[in-house]
Amino acid sequence: MLQSLHIENAAVIQSADMDLEKGFMVLSGETGAGKSIIVDSIHLLSGSRLSRDMIRTGEDRMLVSAIFADCREEVVALLDSYGILCDGSVMLVRTLSRDGKSTVKINGRTVTQSLQRELCKLLINIHGQHDNQRLMQRAAQIEILDAYAENRETLAAYSKVYRELLDLRARLAELDGNTAEKLRMRDMLKYQIEEIAAARLKEGEEEALEAESKRLSAMERIHAQTHLAYRALHGSEKSATVLLERAASALSKLADVLPEAADEAKRLEEFRYEIEDIAETVQGYSDTDEDPTARLNKIEGRLNTIAKLRRKYGADVASILAFREKAQAELDTIENADGIREDLERDIDCLEKRAHELASEIRARRKMASDKIERAVCETLAFLDMPKVRFHIVMTEAEALRQDGGDVVEFLISANAGEAPQPLEKIASGGELSRIMLALKSVLSDKDGVDTVIFDEVDAGISGKTSRKVGIKLKEIAKQMQVVCVTHSAQIASLADKHFLISKKDEEGRTQTGITELDGEGRVAEIARILGGIDVTEAQRAVAREMIEEGKQYDENQCHATSGRGEDRI
Structure with missing residues (x-):
């Protein structure tokens, strides 16, 4: 879970x-107080791109950091695969500079x-108005269905086979390309291979010849x-x-009187x-077996022969020989096309069979999941004051296999x-989309x-009565x-386990946005403000207290209900 969040130099936020804790947290505040800045900062932390204009005026960079605690095994395994130590907690820091560096x-x-985005997919989801619009996209819809169907591993296997x-x-299409072009290519490759082979090149030969010429x-x-x-x-x-012979002879004549002179004579x-x-x-x-002029x-x-080949096939003899090997491989492919085609067709048949098997497995799980999702979403929408809405997931078999399986959802x-x-x-509508997204x-x-x-x-786009149900x-x-x-609803805010106020004020001639954790009367005052606007009355405070108390009562009732169900099972 997200344990702490720190933001520096983001728009009107200096620091x-x-x-945060487990459970239900809310952020509220007047329009323009800076709630969207906090959400945008979390987007930046999750790997999204943000404009440098978001950096606070007069500062060179902005920074967002977060600590995630009690992370899942998938998070630990991912970081371990990159050699990053993780004891169950993750500290994620991102900076954005005015020069565009991040x-x-x-x-x-x-x-x-890319690793940041991969990690954050396992840590956090952010849902806003844009995400509600994304719900209309077929790709998002099939992702939701597959998440419920728990198709991740099967889809990964299918994706590998499909690629x-x-x-x-x-490769088969390339092999079966234009016949005339293939024949032209074959003749050209043969000529190139024969021309290089006729030269009988050896690596290092050119350097040796240049040295001999010199x-x-x-x-x-x-x-x-x-x-x-x-x-x-x-x-x-x-x-x-x-001279050495004379010196040695002279010293040798002294051997009878000066024995050591004999040793020096020997040396x-x-x-x-x-x-x-x-x-x-x-x-x-200076000896040569051949006339120097003729040899030159x-x-x-x-x-000259080597230079001619270098102009055509490579910078040096090694490159020319490598070109020949590549050309020979291409020629072999063309001349052995029938055998290669048979191998490719056989492999394609096997892969198609495996892909269809996996697609069928994915389809079956999607079908089971869609039935359950339809019922659960309709029940939730009825609770959210959309009793007549019927939610359907239509799944048809695609004409051909696709990247995400064999279905159109x-x-x-x-x-x-x-x-x-x-x-x-x-x-x-916007309000309906919000509730459908919430139901999903x-x-x-x-x-x-x-x-x-x-x-x-x-x-x-949701009324007060429905907002209460959304909060529940x-x-x-x-x-x-x-x-x-992030909410403008008193009904939702009153149900929170923890309530943060986003507010701004002027300090030393500059606007500063801050985050304050509310408790007691501070929370009452904020919910009353949401209810009543500018001038908060004591009556509105009383209503706010009552709403908060009802929220606590809801928690207690849920605890009793859970405890009761546990006793029934026992």
Whole structure:
């Protein structure tokens, strides 16, 4: 559940905090006090986009943070899959800067907005006027039906099969493309493969040829310098080897009187042999098995061949060879089309069979759920002063499999006795849509998969008497989950377990919106204000007290009723 909410620098809110509990919470306040800012801030926290204009004037950024406690196992598992520690509590923080940058942190770890949205789907639902309009969309209607039918796992399996099926169908369509184009492509691929193969390329060959070309081009200089080096080492009377030999001979003649001189003579001989080897190696630098000019011409021709292929097929020899492998794979696909087609068709048949099996399973559960939802919604609507409204879920089999299964689902209502059911958008008013949404939410309260639901002005377009019943229904939903309701209705507010006042005042020449938890006379005063407008009378205060007392009495009666049912079962 949502345990606490903190908002900084959002429009007229400089800093505001709200500590919540389980049960039924309400937020009230005069029009323009800032209730919508709080709802928008929660939307931002849930992953929605908001304009930078919402940032308080003079500030660089706004911040919204919340702590969710006693989170479900699905939340812990999701965060664990991303390597985020969670002990059952989640701290979610989002900032929005004037430069357009937005950051999200979950339990101190910076995360993507996609993970933020995925997480918040498991934590909180927000229902407002926009969501009532969304109720008219077929996609939203089938989501509601599937939530009640508990189709999540089956739908996930179906979705995986369906995506694979679409992929194989696309590959088959590509395989069966224009025949003339396939033949042209085959001939082109063959030419490309043969041209590259004829060159007999080797990786690293181009670099080696360029190095050899550079060496051969400098052969005259190489010959001159290596000749000088050879003569200095071994090829003249004053060369290093001759001088070393003389020195070694001189030291050897002292061996009888100076034994250690023999050791040094031996070392000089070893040096002489080493230098002779070096001299032979240096002399070989200028040796060639082929005329340098002829060899240079061959190298230039080979490099030109490689350059021509590089212009067509890749930046280097490795890229050219990779192009050939890819071209060969494409050619194999074209030439082996019949065998590949048979494999694809066989795989498609298997996937279609599996998809239809899953779709049938989903359909059966939807059918069972739709019957139960229809009855429960009609009962709830009757309680909410819509006794003649009949709610219907029409489900027909689609002509072909779809992303969400094999069904077309539509919610219909009959507003008056004897009238044929019609789509919601053709009949339902704003107030009726609010009550239908509330009825559906009531039916789904134990299957929603979240612990907190926020209703933004669910009382819009509803009279006082009906508002009381709406409040009772919200109270019932709050037995299953935490309910937070933004309301203008005294009847709804009087039933709350906790009541927050949203108000604004001027401080140091600036408007400030604050959140105050009401209790006792503060709550009486606010409900009286809602009832009476600007000037609150003592009579209105008395009515407010009576309404609050009735709300408490309702709670007590519900507790006794629950206790009684428990005793009956015992």
